[in-house]
Amino acid sequence: MTTTSNHPQVIFIGIAGPSGCGKTTYAKH
Structure with a gap:
C-alpha cells in the first residue's frame, strides 16, 4: 500500500480500469 x-494514478486506473477510461489515461502517462 505504500x-x-x-x-496515486494506480488508484485511479484501478477504479476506472473496468470503465476503460482509466486504462487510456494510464497508457497516456
Missing part, C-alpha cells in the same frame, strides 16, 4: 502513495 507503493500506492507514490503512484
Whole structure:
C-alpha cells in the first residue's frame, strides 16, 4: 500500500480500469 502513495494514478486506473477510461489515461502517462 505504500507503493500506492507514490503512484496515486494506480488508484485511479484501478477504479476506472473496468470503465476503460482509466486504462487510456494510464497508457497516456
